[in-house]
Amino acid sequence: MTIASLAMYPFEELRPHWNLLWAGVRARLPFEAPMLDWQLSPDEAVRRDDLLLGQTCGWPLVADLAGKVRLVGTFDCDVEGAVDGTYCSLLVSNRNVPVADILRRPGLRVVANSADSLSGWISLLSVANAHGVKLDAVEFTGAHALSVVALREGRADLAAIDSVTWTHLDHTGLSVVGQGPRIPCLPLVTAGSSTDAVVAELRRALAAAVTDPEIIASLAALRIRGFLERELDAYEGVLALAEVG
Numbered sequence: 127m128t129i130a131s132l133a134m135y136p137f138e139e140l141r142p143h144w145n146l147l148w149a150g151v152r153a154r155l156p157f158e159a160p161m162l163d164w165q166l167s168p169d170e171a172v173r174r175d176d177l178l179l180g181q182t183c184g185w186p187l188v189a190d191l192a193g194k195v196r197l198v199g200t201f202d203c204d205v206e207g208a209v210d211g212t213y214c215s216l217l218v219s220n221r222n223v224p225v226a227d228i229l230r231r232p233g234l235r236v237v238a239n240s241a242d243s244l245s246g247w248i249s250l251l252s253v254a255n256a257h258g259v260k261l262d263a264v265e266f267t268g269a270h271a272l273s274v275v276a277l278r279e280g281r282a283d284l285a286a287i288d289s290v291t292w293t294h295l296d297h298t299g300l301s302v303v304g305q306g307p308r309i310p311c312l313p314l315v316t317a318g319s320s321t322d323a324v325v326a327e328l329r330r331a332l333a334a335a336v337t338d339p340e341i342i343a344s345l346a347a348l349r350i351r352g353f354l355e356r357e358l359d360a361y362e363g364v365l366a367l368a369e370v371g
Contacts (some may be wrong), residue, residue, distance in 0.1 A: 128160055128176040128178070129160060129163055129166070129171055129174050129176050129177050129178060129180070130148065130159060130160050130161070130162050130163060130177075130178045130179045130180070131162060131163050131164075131166055131168055131171035131172075131177075131179070131180045131181065132144045132147075132148060132162055132179070132180075132181050133162075133163075133164060133166075133167070133168050133171070133181070134168050134181040134182070134183070134312055135290060135291060135294070135348075136269075137294050140294070140347060140348060141164065142344075143341075143344035143345075143347045143348050144162060144348065145161070145162055146341050146344045147335060147336070147341060147344055147345065147348065147350070148161070148162050150334075150335035150338050150340075150341055151179075151328075151331045151332055151335045152331075154330070154331035154334050154335060155327055155328070155331050156327060157327070159178055160178065168180060168181055168182060169182070169186075172191065172195055172315055173191075173194070174317070175317055175319065176317065177195070177315070177316055177317040178316060178317075178320075178324075178328075179198065179314060179315070179316055179328060180195075180314070180315050180316070181312050181313070181314055181315075182195075182312065182313055182315055183242065183243055183244050183245070183312060183313075184244040184309060184310050184312065184313055184361050184364050185242050185243065185244035185248050185364060186242050187313050187315070187358075187361050188358070188361050188362055188364060188365055189242070189365070190242075191315070192358060193318065194318050195315040195316065195317060195318050196315060196316050196317070196318055196320050196325055197313055197314075197315055197356055197357060197358050197360075197361070198313075198314040198315060198316055198325055198328050198329060198332070198355070198356075199211075199313075199314050199329060199332065199353055199354050199355040199356045200310060200311045200312060200313055200314060200353070200354055200356050201311060201312070201314070201336070201348075201350045201352070201353055201354075202311065202350070202351050202352035202353065202354055203289070203290050203311050203349050203350065203351070204346070204349045204350060204351040205289045205290055205292075205293060205349055206289070207289070207305070208289070208311070209308075210354070211310060211311050211352075211354040211356065211360075212308050212309060212310055212311060213289050213290070213308070213309065213311055214249075214289060214305040214306050214307065214308050214309065215245045215246070215249040215250070215286040215287060215288055215289060215305065215306035215309070216286070216287050216289050216292050216302045216304075216305060216306075217250070217253065217284065217285075217286055217302065217303050217304035217305060217306060218274070218277060218284070218285050218286070218287050218292070218300050218301070218302055218303070219277065219283060219284050219285075219300065219301055219303045220277050220278065220280065220283070220299060220300055220301070221283065221301070221303075222301040222303070223303065224303065224304075225253065225257075225284070225303045225304035226257055228283055228284050228303060229253075229254060229257050229259045229284070230257075230259065231283060233263070234259075234261070234262075234263065234283055234284070235263045235265070235281065235282045235283050235284075236250060236261050236263065236264050236265075236282055236283065236284045236285060237264070237265045237266070237267050237272075237273040237276045237277065237281070237282040237284075237285045238250055238264065238265075238266055238267070238273060238285060238286065239266070239267055239268060239269050239270045239272070239273055240266055240268065241266055244309055244364055244367075245270075245286060245287070245288040245289075245291075245306070245309065246270060246273065246285070246286050246287065246288065247266075247286070248364065248367050248368055249286045249306030249307060249309065249367065250284070250285070250286035250306065251367070251368055252306065252307050252367040252368070253286070253304065253306055253307070255369070265281070265282060270285075270287050270288050270291040270292075270295070271291070271295055273285040273287065274287065274295050274296075274300065277300055278298070278299055278300060284303075286306050290349050293349060307367055309364055309367075310356070310360055310361050310364070313356065313361060314328075314332070316328060329353075329355050332353040333353045333355075335353075336350055336351075336352055336353045337352075
């Protein structure tokens with residue numbers, strides 16, 4: 127194993143906190159582990175055969191990566207409304223009106239970070255489906271932060287933003303007008319070839335590291351209040367969110 131990546135929340139000011147958390151995990155593993163890689167994208171990292179630990183999105187986990195990686199667990203996020211390793215995306219607009227009114231606005235324009243994002247696109251699609259609205263004018267921006275910029279600049283009316291990401295962004299001029307469906311927090315995975323022993327050691331080290339009082343300030347900055355073991359069935363239900371009722 128040569129690669130470890132925890133770069134799904136790519137804010138420069140968070141890197142020292144991620145490095146400190148990972149140092150705590152490494153110190154508790156009975157084998158040598160690499161330092162965090164900040165060069166590879168998270169999507170590239172989780173597709174590496176030599177992945178020790180990576181972080182991905184819940185949608186590609188079940189739609190593309192099942193059988194290619196092993197699920198280790200998830201961080202329990204410390205954001206409003208998060209419960210037992212689950213949370214909800216925030217529906218954000220530059221108009222402070224009910225989301226139902228925005229969805230029925232003529233010429234509705236929406237943005238999302240990517241088409242395979244559970245928090246940014248699948249959650250928004252699920253809400254639109256529940257209101258009987260088809261989303262036609264969609265721009266994929268490449269990042270939640272860029273979706274927020276599009277809203278602020280008036281290039282879109284609505285977006286679903288990951289609630290952890292939202293805590294690190296400038297909210298000026300924008301309103302939270304609703305929530306997406308409850309979804310699992312981001313999965314932590316290891317290579318599909320990882321043994322049961324490696325998975326068990328990763329789980330043990332992660333669980334211990336997130337209770338270390340010496341890094342409590344970093345955990346708070348990362349919005350992490352715990353670690354929870356998970357199996358794939360905890361994420362399989364998200365596939366239904368893209369279905370039109």
